[in-house]
Amino acid sequence: MQISAFVDGELPDNEADLLLRRMGQDAELRHRVAEYLAIGRALRGEISVPGVDRIHERVSAEIDDKPLEDLIATAGSPPTSAIRPLAGAAVAATVALLAIFGLQQTTSVDESDAKTLAGSVAATDAGYTVPQPLDEQLRQYYMSHGATATEFGANGINSRFVSLRMSEETLQDPADDEETAPAEDTEEQPTQP
Amino acid sequence: MSNQSSDKKLVKRVQRGDKGAFDLLVLKYQHKIVNLVMRYVRDPELALDITQEAFIKAYRALPRFRGDSAFYTWMYRIAVNTAKNHLAAQRRRPMNVELDSQDPDQYDLHAQLRETDTPEAITLSNELKEAVENAIAALPEDLRTAIILRELEGMSYEEIAQTMECPVGTVRSRIFRARDAINKKIGSLTR
Numbered sequence: 001m002q003i004s005a006f007v008d009g010e011l012p013d014n015e016a017d018l019l020l021r022r023m024g025q026d027a028e029l030r031h032r033v034a035e036y037l038a039i040g041r042a043l044r045g046e047i048s049v050p051g052v053d054r055i056h057e058r059v060s061a062e063i064d065d066k067p068l069e070d071l072i073a074t075a076g077s078p079p080t081s082a083i084r085p086l087a088g089a090a091v092a093a094t095v096a097l098l099a100i101f102g103l104q105q106t107t108s109v110d111e112s113d114a115k116t117l118a119g120s121v122a123a124t125d126a127g128y129t130v131p132q133p134l135d136e137q138l139r140q141y142y143m144s145h146g147a148t149a150t151e152f153g154a155n156g157i158n159s160r161f162v163s164l165r166m167s168e169e170t171l172q173d174p175a176d177d178e179e180t181a182p183a184e185d186t187e188e189q190p191t192q193p
Numbered sequence: 194m195s196n197q198s199s200d201k202k203l204v205k206r207v208q209r210g211d212k213g214a215f216d217l218l219v220l221k222y223q224h225k226i227v228n229l230v231m232r233y234v235r236d237p238e239l240a241l242d243i244t245q246e247a248f249i250k251a252y253r254a255l256p257r258f259r260g261d262s263a264f265y266t267w268m269y270r271i272a273v274n275t276a277k278n279h280l281a282a283q284r285r286r287p288m289n290v291e292l293d294s295q296d297p298d299q300y301d302l303h304a305q306l307r308e309t310d311t312p313e314a315i316t317l318s319n320e321l322k323e324a325v326e327n328a329i330a331a332l333p334e335d336l337r338t339a340i341i342l343r344e345l346e347g348m349s350y351e352e353i354a355q356t357m358e359c360p361v362g363t364v365r366s367r368i369f370r371a372r373d374a375i376n377k378k379i380g381s382l383t384r
Contacts (some may be wrong), residue, residue, distance in 0.1 A: 001365060001366060004372050004373075005365050005368075006199065008343060008350065009198075009199060010350045013197075016199060016202065020202055020203065023213060024211040024212075024217075025213055026213070030213060030216055033221070035376050035380070036218045036372050037220065037221065039375050041224065041346070042321045042322050042379075043322075043326075043341075043344045044344065045331070046224070048224055048227070049241065050237065051237070051238075052223055052224055052227045052240050053223070054241075055219060055244055055248065056220045056223055058241075059215075059219050059245055062245070063212060063249060082227040104265055183332065
């Protein structure tokens with residue numbers, strides 16, 4: 001009875017909503033609509049072109065091939081040819097933005113890292129104890145070990161440098177060093193760890 | 194719900210992805226559109242093809258249809274343009290006077306259609322008409338009156354209720370029962 005009233009445009013809104021939902025999923029109900037419409041045309045003596053009743057089937061077959069989601073997704077969009085240049089610009093803009101934000105993020109990370117590092121260094125410095133002068137035996141051991149390490153090339157340049165310096169100079173008290181070291185020799189003195 | 198209102202609801206359903214709703218719109222208007230296209234091309238098969246193409250065009254354009262005009266008015270323009278494009282492609286002139294592509298109600302479609310009916314269509318339509326008339330003659334008086342007032346006189350349910358001095362719900366029931374009875378007798382002709 002609802003379909004009959006629907007065909008006449010006399011179905012109340014609340015009923016029509018429900019019926020439309022059902023008809024959208026039920027081809028049999030839609031066929032009933034077609035039958036009722038055909039009765040009306042026949043009664044009025046309207047003449048139809050043979051095969052016209054099959055049009056909805058032909059159209060359905062055609063549109064079933066195309067997912068409606070695709071059509072809806074393109075709703076209100078300009079044609080593809082018009083999109084292409086814009087799409088290129090959009091990609092370029094996106095890359096530029098990513099680069100800017102990425103750089104900012106890296107910079108801020110570097111800065112924060114630097115601050116953290118500075119803090120940790122300061123903390124390390126605060127806890128640092130100035131080494132006491134090594135006794136002669138231990139100094140000799142280091143010299144021998146450094147020479148061996150250099151010989152086998154474990155840490156090439158560094159080992160050579162340390163070995164060379166230790167063999168040429170005797171370790172001094174940093175306080176003494178500051179007072180006695182000539183200005184021109186300052187650059188050549190090994191830095192304290 | 195009026196026809197235009199139900200069309201709007203159907204359009205919205207199609208726009209939300211309901212293909213069945215579009216099938217209903219096609220069912221509702223396929224005859225009118227074919228008859229319209231027949232004003233431009235004499236060949237019924239070609240008219241069917243153009244009608245099919247017009248509906249497919251409409252389906253693809255429907256996501257952008259804002260509903261400023263009635264669906265049928267919009268569909269009418271698409272069909273006329275599709276038919277004209279077809280003729281332009283075939284370098285042929287329309288066989289009849291130019292129709293107003295903006296106003297689907299400006300001419301008597303039915304009267305003009307008679308000029309281009311094929312013998313086959315007339316035979317089939319006459320057969321169906323006779324079957325329906327026989328089915329109506331067999332209906333009880335109240336059902337027959339209700340369906341005739343609706344289909345031939347074009348009365349609303351409210352007007353029929355006043356004429357038959359009964360509630361609108363009764364009218365609704367009588368028209369449905371009349372259609373159901375007719376459909377059972379002529380089912381093979383409408384399928």
